[in-house]
Amino acid sequence: MKSMNFLYDKRKIVMRLSFVLWLVIQVFLVIKYWNLPQYSDAKLYMDSAMECYMGGQWYPNIHQLNSQQYLFNPGFINFLILELKVFGTFMYHGIIGIGLNLILLASVRKIIKELVNDEASDYATILYCLMYSNMISSIPVMSDLFFTCLLFGSLALLRPKYIWLVLSSMIMCYANYTRPLLVIFVASILFYMYFKNFGWKRIMVYCISYFVFSTGLSLIISSNTAAKDASGSTLGVNLIMGANDHMNGTVNDEVFKKGDIGYIEKNANVYQKDSIWKSHAIQWIAQHPIKYVSYVPIKMARLWWGDNYMDLPLNNVATSKTSLYSKLELCKRAFRIVGFSLFYYITFFLMIIGLWKLRKKIWGYWGVFVLPIILACGMHCVLYGGMRYHYSYVPIMILYATIGLMSFKDKKLLFLTKKKF
Numbered sequence: 323m324k325s326m327n328f329l330y331d332k333r334k335i336v337m338r339l340s341f342v343l344w345l346v347i348q349v350f351l352v353i354k355y356w357n358l359p360q361y362s363d364a365k366l367y368m369d370s371a372m373e374c375y376m377g378g379q380w381y382p383n384i385h386q387l388n389s390q391q392y393l394f395n396p397g398f399i400n401f402l403i404l405e406l407k408v409f410g411t412f413m414y415h416g417i418i419g420i421g422l423n424l425i426l427l428a429s430v431r432k433i434i435k436e437l438v439n440d441e442a443s444d445y446a447t448i449l450y451c452l453m454y455s456n457m458i459s460s461i462p463v464m465s466d467l468f469f470t471c472l473l474f475g476s477l478a479l480l481r482p483k484y485i486w487l488v489l490s491s492m493i494m495c496y497a498n499y500t501r502p503l504l505v506i507f508v509a510s511i512l513f514y515m516y517f518k519n520f521g522w523k524r525i526m527v528y529c530i531s532y533f534v535f536s537t538g539l540s541l542i543i544s545s546n547t548a549a550k551d552a553s554g555s556t557l558g559v560n561l562i563m564g565a566n567d568h569m570n571g572t573v574n575d576e577v578f579k580k581g582d583i584g585y586i587e588k589n590a591n592v593y594q595k596d597s598i599w600k601s602h603a604i605q606w607i608a609q610h611p612i613k614y615v616s617y618v619p620i621k622m623a624r625l626w627w628g629d630n631y632m633d634l635p636l637n638n639v640a641t642s643k644t645s646l647y648s649k650l651e652l653c654k655r656a657f658r659i660v661g662f663s664l665f666y667y668i669t670f671f672l673m674i675i676g677l678w679k680l681r682k683k684i685w686g687y688w689g690v691f692v693l694p695i696i697l698a699c700g701m702h703c704v705l706y707g708g709m710r711y712h713y714s715y716v717p718i719m720i721l722y723a724t725i726g727l728m729s730f731k732d733k734k735l736l737f738l739t740k741k742k743f
Contacts, residue, residue, distance in 0.1 A: 336448055348420050351457070351458055355416065355636055358636070360462060360635045362634060364636075365635070367395070367463055368402065370386060371400075380546050380547045381403060387592055390592055391592070392559050393555045393592050396549065397468075398469065412463060419460025422467050426474055427450055429477070429478040429717075432478040434446045434720070434721055438728075438738060441737070445727050445728065449665065449723055450720055453716070454663065454666070455666070458633055461632075461636065462633070466710060469714060470714045470717070472493055472496055472500060473494070476493035477490070479493065482518075482521075484527055488527070490528070491528050491529075495539060499552045507694050509693050513690040514690050517686075555593055558596035558597065558598070559595075559599055562602060562606075565610075567582070569613075570620070571623070572624045572706050572708050574706075583603075583606060618703045621705075622699060623707065624706070625698075625708065626707075627709065628666070629663035666716075669719055669723045672722075672723035672724075672726035673726060675727075675729065676721075676722035676725035676729065679735060692722070694718060695718055
C-alpha cells in the first residue's frame with residue numbers, strides 16, 4: 323500500500339511539474355512573439371479578418387468572394403473578427419491562445435479520465451504538456467488550436483443528459499464551420515453513443531440538434547456575409563495540389579502557374595474556382611492513376627513524420643523549397659525535426675504499443691476512437707500530407723499512448739475495467 327501511495331504521489335508530482343513547465347514556456351513565448359508579424363496562412367487569416375473588420379463586415383465579403391483563391395476556415399476568421407471587435411488588435415491573441423490550450427488540455431483530461439481512469443488522465447497530461455506543438459500552438463494565429471479546442475470540448479460534453487447533447491452538438495457545429503472535418507469524427511461519435519447505451523432517442527436528439535444548428539448557422543451566414551452557406555471552398559484546391567505533374571506529397575503551388583492545370587485565366591469567384599479545380603484534378607487522376615497512387619506513402623510520411631510545424635508561421639521561410647537548401651542546411655533541418663519531435667515520437671511509439679495490446683478489443687468499443695485517425699489517413703491519401711494536419715488527432719494518439727504506457731505494469735489491461743484511485 324505504501325508503495326502504491328508513493329507511485330501515486332510521484333505521478334502527481336511529475337504531472338504538475340509538466341503542467342507548470344508547459345504554462346511557463348507558453349508565457350515566455352507570448353512575450354517573445356508579442357505583436358510581431360506572422361506569415362504564411364496566419365497572415366492570410368489576419369489580413370482577411372482585418373479587411374472585414376475595417377469594412378464593418380463578417381467573412382467573407384463580396385470582394386473576397388471574387389478575389390480570393392478560396393474560402394478557408396471561415397469559422398476561425400470570423401472568430402478573429404470578433405477578437406478585433408473586442409480588442410481592436412491581434413496583440414492579445416497569444417493570451418487567448420493560452421486560454422484555448424488550457425480548455426483543450428482540460429477536455430483531453432476529462433475524456434481520458436472517463437474512458438480509462440484518473441491515472442491515465444495524469445499520464446495524458448504529461449505527454450500533452452511535453453510535446454513541442456502543444457507548447458507553441460497558442461502563439462501562431464492559426465486555426466489548428468481553435469478547431470481542436472472546439473472539437474474535443476464538444477466531445478468532453480457528450481453525456482446522456484439532453485441539455486449536454488444539445489450543447490455538444492452546438493459546439494460541434496461551430497467546429498465544423500471552422501474546419502469541415504465532422505465527416506472524420508461522426509462515425510466514432512455515433513458508435514460511442516451506441517456502445518455507451520445512450521439509446522436511439524438521445525442519438526436522434528444529438529443528430530437533430532446538429533442539423534438545426536447547422537441549418538441555422540448557414541442561414542445566418544448567407545444573410546450576413548457574401549457566402550452562400552456555412553461551408554468553405556477548399557476541397558478543389560486541396561485536391562489539385564495532390565494531383566498534378568508537380569505533386570510532391572505536400573503543399574505545392576506550382577500547379578497554379580500559367581500554363582498548368584490549376585491556372586484559371588478568366589475571372590471566377592471562389593465557388594467557380596473550386597469546381598474547376600475539382601474537375602481538372604479528377605481528369606488528371608484518371609490520366610495518371612499510377613503516379614497518383616505511388617505518392618500515397620509520401621503523403622503519409624509528410625502527415626506523420628514530425629512535430630515541429632507550429633512555429634513556421636512565425637518565421638518568414640519558404641519551407642516548400644527544400645531543394646534549394648545546401649546539404650548542411652538540410653541536415654540542420656533534419657536534426658531540428660527530430661529534436662523538437664522527441665516526445666511526439668515517444669507518444670507515437672506508446673500509441674502503437676497501446677493499439678497492439680488492444681488488438682483483441684480493437685474490433686469493438688476500443689476501436690471506435692482510432693477511426694478518425696484511419697479516416698484522416700484516407701483523406702490525406704486523396705489530398706496531400708502536411709505535419710500540421712495531424713495536430714487534431716494528437717489527443718487520440720495520447721489516449722492510446724496512455725494505455726500503452728500503463729500496459730507495462732498491467733499486461734492484462736485490467737485498468738480498463740476497474741479504476742484504481
